[in-house]
Amino acid sequence: MRTAALLAVCALALATAATAAARTRATITVYAAASLTDVFPRIDPTPKYSFAGSNTLAAQIQLGAPADVFASANTTLPQQLFQKGLCSQPVVFTRNTLVLIVPKSNPAGIHSVYDLAKAGLKLDVAAPAVPVGSYTRQILKNMALTSVLNNVVSNETDVREVLAKVALGEADAGFVYSTDAKTVPGQVTVLTMPAWAQPKVQYGICVVKNSANASAAQAFVNEVMSKAGQAKLLAAGFLPRVKPKTTK
Amino acid sequence: MIRRALAAAVVFAASFTALAFLALPIVAIFAHVSPGRLAAQLSNPVVTDALVVSLKTTLIAQALILVLGTPTAYVLASRRFHGRSALVTLVELPLVLPPAVAGIGLLAAFGRAGLLHTSLPFTQAAVTLAVAFVASPLYMRQAIAAFEAIDPNLVAASRTLGAGPVKTFFRVVLPLARGGLAAGEALAFARGLGEFGATIMFAGSLRGVTQTLPLAVYAEFDVNFTIALAVSALLVLISAALLLTIKLVLQWQPSRRTSPSRFALSISS
């Protein structure tokens, strides 16, 4: 009796696994920058997503990770993969802005980026190899505020970690994308950075060459680039893919 | 006849697979890069900084665990009182807690916005605390078991021979529990050295301050894979050396309570 029950359970488990495998034959795996965590599933809920720092994802793809699509918070990383023959020619699919955030309680009394020079300040940033970390250092350089980096207390591995620590109130200030700040309304105060100092933040997407579902992968990229996809990105606070020509 | 041969074959295949599975990642680390290049990377400031941070924080954390944990374990092992099993469960809890959860817990308790409003996060002290938190149950469990295994008559005998509780602890209890305590400490040390999740959440990662060896591996993984490998190899070597030292030290004891095998790890002595 017990043997029969055991066999039945095994059979059920195998059947479930088989159907799951069958289902996923058409499902693709998307490796995307952490800042896309909320918006990509809204564009298409079916793929399996892996969100992390773009540099970590790129390294994993180089080591043979089974990704079908790579969406990075910069164009450099996908370009490097393209040069190594690991993915298709990347295209820019959206842009973003860098902002300075402080916890709602603003324990260190930060009101502008210049206040970041305060002694003893706990400044949280991403590591330099992470796109947002690189952008952070660029914007500070542009504003001649690199010395502010002396107040860095931690180099996080992706932008959401920075966001979390500032939102929790553990860090006094941090640099994230404006889209990330929008995901925690009421927990942080956003201090915008001057437009002239902003680095070029362009997100690149490409199809991984070793993908087993190249067509499905390309279909996903098309979705992101479509009007519907782009509208969702704009709604989340991302900037239009192509910078509108200004008459200035 | 055939059934026995089949059974033997299955056991062999299972053992081989298990051992290979355990050995492969470790061997692969050393096979990926030549020892020469690995050794060269060890003088890299990223590596030396991480080594210093790791050693400092782990050693202080272990000292805390030993000094505070040993008497606690003894009390829990030798007394029976209401709520004792609840306390023992509490002591063992960090063991089953995912490291990330431990990190969140530490933030919630010691964070600036937490219960105690300390300025611990992002400091080296925070690393020490995180390491102590996740490693202590490994020591405590062994210590409690080691103390429980001591014949209470020996303790009673010591008292009737004129030795007070303190002298009894140092001359009878501690020497008899030595093996189990050492085994527990080895596990706690190894766990502490490898701590990642709670550390990165509670202390963050800053080279020279809070970036321990495991955090350095993760940080360098996508920047300079060779350094990541070098640090990983270093961690494997330290852990192996630690395990070996403990076994050799235990061998020197004239203990008659461990298994007949000379190299068996005495979990409960």
Added chain:
Amino acid sequence: MAALSADFSLPLRAFDLELSLEVERTVALVGPSGAGKTSTLRVVAGLARPRSGRIALGEEVWLDRDRGVDRRPEERRVGLVFQEYALFTHMTVRANVAYAARGRVDELLERFHVSHLADAHPAELSGGEKQRVAIARALARDPAVLLLDEPLAALDAHTKAEVRSELSELLRDLGLPTLLVTHDYEDAAALADEVGVIVDGKVRQLASPAELVARPRDAFVASFTGANLLHGTARRAGDGLTEVRLGSGEQLFSTDDGEGEVGVVVYPWEVSVARAHATDSALNVVRGEVGSLFEVGNRVRVRIGPLTAEVTAASAGRLELARGGVAYATFKATGTRLVAL
């Protein structure tokens, strides 16, 4: 030498242990396991705290619950030898003995013939050797009271006899108030001046071994000291005798007084065995089938019906006693005790 007085009440799992003892020389507490014997030693040593009571060595008060006095074990001058010896396994014999010693280690090792084992570890010693080391260790402390927990229980039969006489001599030499506990009456009788039979936490009778045998206070004491115990109904007969009718029908006489339901106590060594019915009417006779036969030294213990008789090996041989045969157990009315059931 000051005497130990112990008077206390300690609740145990199934009953309350209530004792009142004066130990001047050697007192043995005998009883079945679970009677509270080891607990008694623990209370005297300070390892267990009674609910109420007083324990003092002469003028030195060790415990007085009413006055809030409770000296810790290390402050009481006791030497406790544990049943399983409790030697420190991680120390050599020398270190064990030296643990509480005031410098007389070599002398003690010599006295107990364990000098040659000074550097050995307890695990390497035989039972007898361990016991000697345990005693030496306890004495090294220069105790005022000696407590022995089942001193002969862990020894094999052969070593036991030897050790018993050595121990008896030692206790006499030391002259310390000694309280020992054992489940074996013969050991108690051999080692102690006074024996207390303890059952379920209470002492049924405390007297010299001879007194216990001659005048057991009740059936339990009697059977515990090795007597035969039969059940019968008594009524007064003439000539200062009491007639007892056993359940099995025999009629016996005793010089003790008794009325109604009684226990009839006869010691094995007072029972003679015959193959034919005795004609001497002054003797009590019980006819029975010969059961087990076994030798104890140069004597033979033989079971005849409900009684155990102890005769010389020579007699046993002469009578050609064998299992299954019929024999007659005879004993005098003066050797027949009557006790309350």
